[in-house]
Amino acid sequence: MAGRTVIVGAGVAGLTLAERLLSRGSGEEVVVVEREESPGGLARTFNVNGFFFDIGPHRFHTADAGVDRYLKSILGRKYVVIPRKSSVFMEGRYRRWPLSLSSLAGLPAGMLAGSLGDMLRRKSGGPVESFADFIRARYGGHLYEYFFRGYTRKFSGMDPEDMHPDWAEAGVNRAVIDKRVKADSLFSMFLGMLAPKPVHTSFYYPSQGGIQSFCDIQSSIVRRNGGAIMTGIPAEGIVSDGGRVRGITMGGGGVLEADRVFWSAPVSLLYPGAGFTxxxxxxxxxxxxxxxxxxxxxxxxxxxxxxxxxxxxxxxxxxxxxxxxxxxxxxxxxxxxxxxxxxxxxxxxxxxxxxxxxxxxxxxxxxxxxxxxxxxxxxxxVYDRAYRERLASAVPPENLILLGRCGSFWYNNMDHSISQALAFSRGERHERDFWSR
Ligand SMILES: Cc1cc2nc3c(=O)[nH]c(=O)nc-3n(C[C@H](O)[C@H](O)[C@H](O)COP(=O)(O)OP(=O)(O)OC[C@H]3O[C@@H](n4cnc5c(N)ncnc54)[C@H](O)[C@@H]3O)c2cc1C
Structure with a gap:
């Protein structure tokens, strides 16, 4: 395709797309516009006095062979493989997550007995309309009350009864990382504790700096292949003409003309009245x-x-x-x-x-x-119970494509953003899912 492609946002999604479009050598001009001073988005790293901090834990893991190949093509040999070691703090103790039998010691007897009862009843329950329904159906009411309700209220500022079950699909399933660690019901969790199977729960991490090293390598490839990355400039919106996008409005004034726009900044900027939060x-x-x-x-x-x-x-x-x-x-x-x-x-x-x-x-x-x-x-x-209808009603013009975590309003991981950008770079559609990749 000839003309100018503007990509809003230099996170993993925007940079993967820019890198692929340019490496394919289709002759189009590619300009990335980024609000922050450095690329990376949520996969940024801060170096404070020689200490490297990512934004929370950031590690690469994927079951998608195409994404895996892409990750390695960018990192080359510059990555290490690290066994996962994650915990949960309960009753004054750090316990390994996923839980093992030994890590149950000291948990309230009432909660454990109640959970055992929930498991033995194993009722399928009514319709799953909220996050709370989803968790109660999978893990029982006792574990919901003991852990999930408070954690989710604190984390989201919302009542779990008002949240869409997709929040659980995305957040809870992913906390397990490896599908072979079965924790998708109380029964499978207990089975996993009684007879733990050795599982591969390793992940990749750059061998230098922090997670941002990945985006730094992508940025240098983009620039080397003739793309432009403009940092420290927010896009404020789009300019359209006869049902097509003509460009984006830039913070500080001016319009950057574009033949097509990929938008990975928050979708709420494009649909300010739609209630995306x-x-x-x-x-x-x-x-x-x-x-x-x-x-x-x-x-x-x-x-x-x-x-x-x-x-x-x-x-x-x-x-x-x-x-x-x-x-x-x-x-x-x-x-x-x-x-x-x-x-x-x-x-x-x-x-x-x-x-x-x-x-x-x-x-x-x-x-x-x-x-x-x-x-x-x-x-x-934020996945409230109406979020899917909100998304369905936000229909962008034909040459504006919503991309990435904030652009497509997708509680996703880096590998999902990469997979979506790879598909878009090939001119293909991409279905959102929360877990299979
Ligand atoms: C705490 C935390 C931990 C995580 N841990 C992991 C993990 O371990 N493994 C994993 O795979 N994923 C993890 N993720 C998810 C991962 O960070 C994201 O899925 C991924 O980084 C999203 O990339 P993106 O490019 O789609 O979006 P973003 O990273 O959000 O990129 C969007 C870009 O757009 C820019 N932007 C915003 N507004 C504007 C504007 N108006 N104009 C121009 N630019 C703008 C932003 O600055 C940003 O650079 C984690 C996320 C969080 C929050």
Missing amino acids: FIHTLTANIGLGRRNPRNDYQWCYFGQEDLCFSRTTVPRNFREDTVPAGADSICVEITVTEETLAGGGTEEIKRSLLPQLETVGALRAGDVEFVDWRLIRETYP
């Missing part, structure tokens, strides 16, 4: 002067509603050289809604965070060398 994440990147042996996991979930954070990540358990020798670090994720931001709720979060981390043994206050706060906007699309 996102959750944001406040990350606290904490540098520690010495090692904390309790942080023996890559990432850990915290369901307790009296803690302001939902997950912590320990970068050195991805790769040792993400911290200076002898030092340690933690990235803490606190999800916040637009209302929390507008109401100034982040000040209280900032005051309470370190004491809360001390109570769970994640750090000793005296070891803290710095806390680097970042507000990462639009980290999760």
